[in-house]
Amino acid sequence: MGIDVPPFLIFYLAALLVTVVHGRVRSLVLLGTPIVSALLMLSWSMGERMTLDMMGLGLSPVRIDALSRLFGILFHLAAFIGIVFALHVRDTVQHAASLVYAGSAIGAVFAGDLLTLFLFWEMLAVSSVFLIWARRTPRALASGLRYLIIQVVSGLLLLAGVLIGVSDGRGLEFDHIGLDGMASWLIFIAFGIKAGFPLLHNWLTDAYPEATPTGTVFLSAFTTKVAIYALARGFPGTELLVYIGAVMTCFPIFYAVIENDLRRVLTYSMINQLGFMVCGIGLGTALAINGAVAHAFNDVLFKGLLMMSMGAVLYRTGRINGSELGGLYKSMPKTAALCAVGAASISAFPLFSGFVSKSMVMTATLDEGHQWVWLMLLFASAGVFHHAGIKIPFFAFFSHDSGMRTEEAPRHMLIAMSLGAALCVGIGSYPWPLYALLPNAVDYSPFDATHVIAQLQLLFFSALAFAWLKLSGIYPPELPSVNIDSEWVYRRLAPRLVHAAVSATRRLDHVLRDALTEVAGRGAGLFGHSHGATGTMAQTWPIGPMLLLVVALLGLALLYGYV
Amino acid sequence: MKRRDETDHLFDRPENTKRLLTVFYAVCAGLLALDLVYHRHVTHSWESLWGFYAVYGFVACVLLVLIAKQMRKWLMRAEDYYDGD
Numbered sequence: 001m002g003i004d005v006p007p008f009l010i011f012y013l014a015a016l017l018v019t020v021v022h023g024r025v026r027s028l029v030l031l032g033t034p035i036v037s038a039l040l041m042l043s044w045s046m047g048e049r050m051t052l053d054m055m056g057l058g059l060s061p062v063r064i065d066a067l068s069r070l071f072g073i074l075f076h077l078a079a080f081i082g083i084v085f086a087l088h089v090r091d092t093v094q095h096a097a098s099l100v101y102a103g104s105a106i107g108a109v110f111a112g113d114l115l116t117l118f119l120f121w122e123m124l125a126v127s128s129v130f131l132i133w134a135r136r137t138p139r140a141l142a143s144g145l146r147y148l149i150i151q152v153v154s155g156l157l158l159l160a161g162v163l164i165g166v167s168d169g170r171g172l173e174f175d176h177i178g179l180d181g182m183a184s185w186l187i188f189i190a191f192g193i194k195a196g197f198p199l200l201h202n203w204l205t206d207a208y209p210e211a212t213p214t215g216t217v218f219l220s221a222f223t224t225k226v227a228i229y230a231l232a233r234g235f236p237g238t239e240l241l242v243y244i245g246a247v248m249t250c251f252p253i254f255y256a257v258i259e260n261d262l263r264r265v266l267t268y269s270m271i272n273q274l275g276f277m278v279c280g281i282g283l284g285t286a287l288a289i290n291g292a293v294a295h296a297f298n299d300v301l302f303k304g305l306l307m308m309s310m311g312a313v314l315y316r317t318g319r320i321n322g323s324e325l326g327g328l329y330k331s332m333p334k335t336a337a338l339c340a341v342g343a344a345s346i347s348a349f350p351l352f353s354g355f356v357s358k359s360m361v362m363t364a365t366l367d368e369g370h371q372w373v374w375l376m377l378l379f380a381s382a383g384v385f386h387h388a389g390i391k392i393p394f395f396a397f398f399s400h401d402s403g404m405r406t407e408e409a410p411r412h413m414l415i416a417m418s419l420g421a422a423l424c425v426g427i428g429s430y431p432w433p434l435y436a437l438l439p440n441a442v443d444y445s446p447f448d449a450t451h452v453i454a455q456l457q458l459l460f461f462s463a464l465a466f467a468w469l470k471l472s473g474i475y476p477p478e479l480p481s482v483n484i485d486s487e488w489v490y491r492r493l494a495p496r497l498v499h500a501a502v503s504a505t506r507r508l509d510h511v512l513r514d515a516l517t518e519v520a521g522r523g524a525g526l527f528g529h530s531h532g533a534t535g536t537m538a539q540t541w542p543i544g545p546m547l548l549l550v551v552a553l554l555g556l557a558l559l560y561g562y563v
Numbered sequence: 564m565k566r567r568d569e570t571d572h573l574f575d576r577p578e579n580t581k582r583l584l585t586v587f588y589a590v591c592a593g594l595l596a597l598d599l600v601y602h603r604h605v606t607h608s609w610e611s612l613w614g615f616y617a618v619y620g621f622v623a624c625v626l627l628v629l630i631a632k633q634m635r636k637w638l639m640r641a642e643d644y645y646d647g648d
Contacts, residue, residue: 139646257631258639330572366606374607382623398574450603457594457616464591465624467584476632482644483635491645 006050006062007072007110008120010037011079011103015096026095030083033099037106038076041069049112057172060112066439067293071109071229073437074297075102077423078221078304085308085416086214097130098218105222109229113172114162114187117230121158121190124223125151131215132207140210146490147207151223154193161186177234188235194227195278196271198247202487204271205255209263209320213311216263220270220307221300228277228296237284242365245279246373248272249380255485256387260321260478262396263310266303269346269388272380273299279377280361283368286440291360294438298353298427302345305420306392309339312409312417313396319404322391322478327401335409336397338417345424347389348381350455353424356431356446359455363444382462389459390466395478591617 014033018026046069050062079102089095104127108120125148132144165183166172177184193200208219235241252268252275259265273295280292312335313328314320329336341352348354358381365374408414427434435442469475530536574580595617605611 253627254631254634257628258635329574363606371607371609378619379623379627382620383627386624386627448604449601450605453594453597453601454603454610454616457598457614458620460587460591460594461617461620462624463587465621465628467587469625469628474632475628476635479635479639480642481635481639482642483638484640484644485638 004050005040006107007037007041008103008107010040011099011106015099015103018095018099019092027087030087030095030099031080034076034080034083034102038073038080041072041076057115058113059116059172061107061116062110063112064110066437067229067233068109070293070297070437070439071225072106074225074300075106075109075222078102078300079106079218081301081304081308081416081419082214082218082221084419085217085311085413087412088410089212089214091134093130094134094212094215097127097134098215100127101131101218101222105226108226112174114158114165114174115172117174118155118159118162121194121226122152122155124226125155128219128223131218132211134215135210135212137210143207143210146487147203150193150203154190157186157193158190161188161190174233176236179235179238179240188238191227191230191234192244194223195231196224196227196248196274197244197278198251199486201248201252201271202485205264205267205485206487208267208270209261213314217304217307217311220266220303224270224274225296225300228274228281228292231278232281232289232293236281236289238282241278241282242370242373243282245275245277245282246376248275248278250275250376250383253380253383253387255483256383256391258476258481258483260323260480262320262322262325262392263307263314265322265387265392266306266310269384270299270303272384272388273303273346275380276358276361276377279373280364283361283364283370285364285368287360287367287444288364290435290438290440290442290444291357291362291364294357294431294434295354295361297434298345298357298424301420301423301427302342302353305342305417305424306339306346306388308413308417308420309335309342310392310396312413315413316406316409317404321480322395322399323480325396325402325404326399327397328404328406329397330401331404331406332397332408334414335417336393338414338421339393339397341421341424343389343393345428347385347459348455349459350428350447350452351425352428353431354428355455356428356434359446359451360444378458382458385459385462386466390463 011033014029017029021029044064046064046066048062048064049060052059052061079098082098082102086094086098101124104120104123108117108124111117111120129144129148129151132140132147134140161183162172164186168181168183170183177187179185179188189200193203196204204224208216211219231241249272252271256265256268256272259268277292277295277299280288280295283289310320313325313332316332317325317328319325345352345354348358362374362377362381365377409417431446435444466475528535532538595614598614598617603610609615
């Protein structure tokens with residue numbers, strides 16, 4: 001069966017449709033879209049592609065192989081769960097934006113050429129920003145604008161890289177790129193911005209926590225994972241990525257420990273998880289690539305689950321700061337339990353999903369002789385349990401009782417979270433169907449005693465550290481605060497520099513104006529002195545001296561004429 | 564802060580918290596003891612050190628928290644720090 005209808009088109013058409021239908025019909029359209037699109041996608045066989053000749057450019061808007069199909073399946077799952085979670089929303093903007101956004105992510109991973117990739121890369125940016133703006137607070141508006149600028153810059157870098165690449169004779173096909181020359185570096189940085197490379201990461205932690213309770217669930221699924229897909233396709237085995245990934249696993253966890261906004265904690269923790277994937281892609285071995293993309297798959301599910309549980313808390317209580325929450329297990333016990341499943345999965349507890357994928361990256365790191373990087377990843381593994389596994393459920397649902405009493409999350413939210421939790425536990429206990437989808441053949445068994453015992457020791461003693469620090473009062477309290485991160489450069493330093501430059505220019509302008517005014521004033525004074533009403537020239541002169549002057553002048557002229 | 568019409572919840576009683584912690588400590592001790600009897604199939608010499616993962620996990624988290632706590636001195640600002648941008 002040939003490819004007639006690319007899957008993103010179904011999402012785009014559905015987005016148009018939801019703007020004209022309402023109520024139950026709209027809910028049906030929303031829920032049906034990922035199902036119809038997934039059925040269509042699964043009917044294609046490997047290696048098929050859709051080609052298009054446009055103005056002499058050979059484009060392939062759809063290409064099916066193991067890597068693109070894995071991400072395609074993942075994004076359909078994520079879109080469906082997100083839509084179920086957001087069923088209560090009565091906001092056409094959010095409905096249309098989330099469909100276009102999910103469709104663009106699917107379009108991007110099936111893109112067989114770089115120009116198609118660029119188009120969806122930008123569509124991701126302009127559709128997702130509405131999920132942030134839909135919060136309709138001044139803070140969300142400003143944050144969304146910063147997000148949009150950074151995303152569009154990433155797209156422009158990608159376009160520049162592609163165009164330079166074409167003029168260098170690289171062609172448009174999206175395959176292995178590798179770091180070689182200006183064009184590839186531009187594309188690498190474009191991917192890096194969306195993947196949350198260190199120092200380029202701050203748009204994530206700035207914008208995601210400002211989105212609507214349901215918007216963040218969509219946001220956390222797509223953009224960064226498209227970037228991971230693109231890196232896995234274009235830059236596998238690029239050694240630089242091993243170190244970038246290692247840094248990404250470590251630095252965000254420090255921020256996560258002291259961050260108060262629990263959705264921002266989860267966003268920092270997302271960068272940490274992306275680090276494991278980036279590291280695996282950098283290693284480039286069959287096991288490492290498998291681990292990286294399997295971890296991307298699992299991360300979408302467990303991060304989505306955690307974001308949903310925090311979204312439910314925000315939806316019910318209107319609060320998300322650790323300093324204001326606590327004791328919610330009393331009124332939201334089901335949400336608390338589902339959150340705990342997500343926490344166990346992200347912490348990579350055996351039988352939960354994180355374990356079966358992260359351990360592949362860890363094993364590959366040691367196999368390749370990167371022992372120091374391995375120690376960093378191990379540190380980050382302990383740390384992720386600490387801040388995402390314990391801190392999130394603890395401060396939201398347990399800790400000191402905030403006195404807040406609310407209702408359990410609405411039923412459709414519980415269903416969406418249960419779907420995510422079932423997948424986390426299902427993949428964690430029986431990973432072979434996921435392994436069968438991976439791009440490389442899998443010869444790996446996660447459940448040998450060595451792996452399991454080592455991981456349990458690591459996790460339980462991390463928890464012991466938390467218990468000890470908490471009981472002894474050393475653990476830093478949750479404080480209402482903002483922590484400075486790399487965004488400070490463009491939110492504080494750059495405005496300050498611009499401000500300083502403007503005021504310096506203004507001062508210079510003042511000084512020059514004053515000086516000129518004074519010079520002009522003095523000139524006018526002098527002129528007035530000679531030519532003014534009482535000036536020398538305005539005086540009445542006696543005839544005698546005047547005649548003398550005239551004669552002298554004539555004499556001079558005469559002299560001049562003869563000499 | 565309990566409302567009068569509310570029943571007691573699991574962790575409203577301190578003895579329940581205590582019980583949970585006791586079980587937890589016992590599991591920790593048991594896991595560490597496993598290292599005495601079970602020899603893990605290691606790929607790196609560090610891993611074969613006794614209690615490597617347990618000690619590393621504990622030390623890593625304590626360091627993480629202590630360093631993060633120090634970072635607050637440099638990085639923490641008032642909640643409205645960026646407001647008015």
